[in-house]
Amino acid sequence: MITRSIFSAEHDMWRETVRKFIEKEIVPFHAQWEHDGIVPRELWLKAGEAGLLCCTVKEEYGGLGLDYLFDVVVYEELWRVGASGPGFLIHTDLVATYIQSFGTEEQKLHWLPKMVRGEAIGSLGMTEPHAGSDLKAVRTQAVRDGNEFVINGQKVFISNGQLCDVLVLATKTDTSAGAKGVTLFLVEGDREGFKRGQNLEKLGMKAQDTSELFFDNVRIPPSNMLGAEGQGFVHMMTKLPQERLAQAVRSAMVTETVIEWTADYTAERMAFGQSIAEFQNTQFVLADLKARALSARVFTDKCIELFMNDELDPVDAAMAKMVTSELHCETVDKCLQLFGGWGYMWEYPIARAYADARIVKIAGGSIEIMKTIIARDMFKGRIKPRPKAG
Template sequence: MIPRKLFRPEHEQFRDSVRRFVEREIVPHHERWEEEGKVDRELWRKAGAAGLLCPNLPEEFGGCGPDYLFNVVITEELARAGATGPGFAVHSDMVATYIATFGSPAQKEHWLPKMVRGEAIGALGLTEPSAGSDLKGIRCRAVREGDEYVINGQKVYISNGQLCDVVVLACKTDPEAGAKGMSFILVEADRPGFKRGRNLRKIGLKAQDTSELFFDNVRVPVANLLGAEGGAFGMAMSKLAEERLTIAVSAITAVESVLRWTLDYTAERKAFGQPIGEFQNTRFKLAELHAQALALRSFVDRCIELHLDKALDAVDAAAAKMLCTELQCKAVDECLQFFGGYGYMLEYPIARAYVDARVRRIAGGSSEIMREIIGRSLFGGGKR
């Protein structure tokens, strides 16, 4: 493996504590959570106490300071263990980041310490039945009446939807203004008219709750507006690079884990009197995947460096997300083949990795959208 030089001693010390937490508090319970469709709420409080939530927030709110590398460590250790249940990334890397960047002092003081401690769980309300990658197509409305917004609409595929205490909700505040008519509003889950739909049944990520959310004349104070009215589209675009980088980090780490499991298995499993790892086909397949993983790991680490310097652009983030998630799907498919019938059994990590991987080419912007972003930049239609 090419040595990684991103992390300082404090990050590696933090990694050790995160790995121990994952092995002690997550791995033993993950199968039960997959059956129940969500993790225990108590896990969030334990994760908060262990420093696994929103670590890059300022110290005044309970974080470690503005250092994205702590978030990277958590993402990698969850992916390394195949622990796809906890929706920590949505909570920490998306919801808390929006509030920390665009929130008022009162919003930050109210929500961020609770989110760090795991007392309040965050969800991001973007996708609707008729609006996925095309965020401008949302229909959820927020109409101002005096000092309140009245919200009506529906969201779907919302991670942390069953457990969330607050939703950063994308709404149309001016339907005639296109992208400039969309706003983010903080909606507490205990507001009258807020309703959680069913916990959606998925082919993968079974331990991570994913919900429909309904808003029926939900009234929130104008003070719940996040940033400026009409500013949501710009806010979302400014945060997409980090979201896609986080997905890429998770995906490339999953590839490395799948390769490690497969190497161990093929070194022991025998066919026709010899370990299947000694067959040329096995060596060639794994060699190709290993080489591709090495190249993409170097690219992702460079993207992390750029992000730390606030220089990661949308095009490079799109490339990292597209390449890493597509390699993840390729790797789990080709590696599962070496496990034979065992690879089709969900008790094996490779089988769970197979079904969990597929959504990565959709969530956070589909591979087709990533290609469009990259393609436009090549022909002068996008900025680097």
């Protein structure tokens, strides 16, 4: 069996630490959090104290300055037990990364230590009712008024929206400039005029708070701008490969885990005088999924390696996200079938994995967008421009 060579002994020790934390602080309470639709802020503080948040943040900003694989271990161990509630990935992999990459020294010193400790929870405000994958079409506006920007607009499907203390917000500062009119801001959760809508009821990932957010004449100083004015779209594009890689990491882990659950279950479950695992259909279904899961794992780990060497390009990230997401959804569907009626019961992890899975073909860019990115790269230079008629 191919072993994962990207992790060192230090990463393996970290995995044991993370696994113990999750088994103690998350697993016993996750079902209640699914019912509540949110995790308690106390969990964030405990995770911060244990070092599970923002592992790659530099020491001068309160972090440990570790490599990306330490964050990967945290995500994998959460997904291994089906703990979809804690929005650590959004907080760590996106918000902290945006601040560390594009923030001013003042912004980094103010927010990153709090985020490492779990005292400030981060969220990413990009998706709007009329702008999902088309980020340059955002309508939320930030208009300069004297020495302030005034923000008006709406966001939707925002993970950590109910709890967030800081929001990386995509706005339009120039509505006539298209992508060049997009600017990012850091918006504090207690700003006057910033309102949180209802905690949205989702198909899956029920313990993770997901909200509508409203901005009614929210005033912020220019010092809250993240990066340069008009460069927000460029900043977002530079981070999308990392976001898509994280989705691939998730799908690869869940796919492997669900196959193992199903192999265990079918070996014990009896039907017609033999275990379900003894039927050729069961063996063929699981053998096919396992072989493809290993292929997806090898590709994903290679993309992690490329990312850590600053060599992961958007096309490779799109392919990893597309392949693993589609396999993820196919696997939970076929494996639930092998659980029979019990697989449809919420008390069984396979049922929750099935519900949680469907978002992976949407989040981080839809499958259709991934195919467009891949095809555009394939045919670049191959398809010749057609002469204009007339």
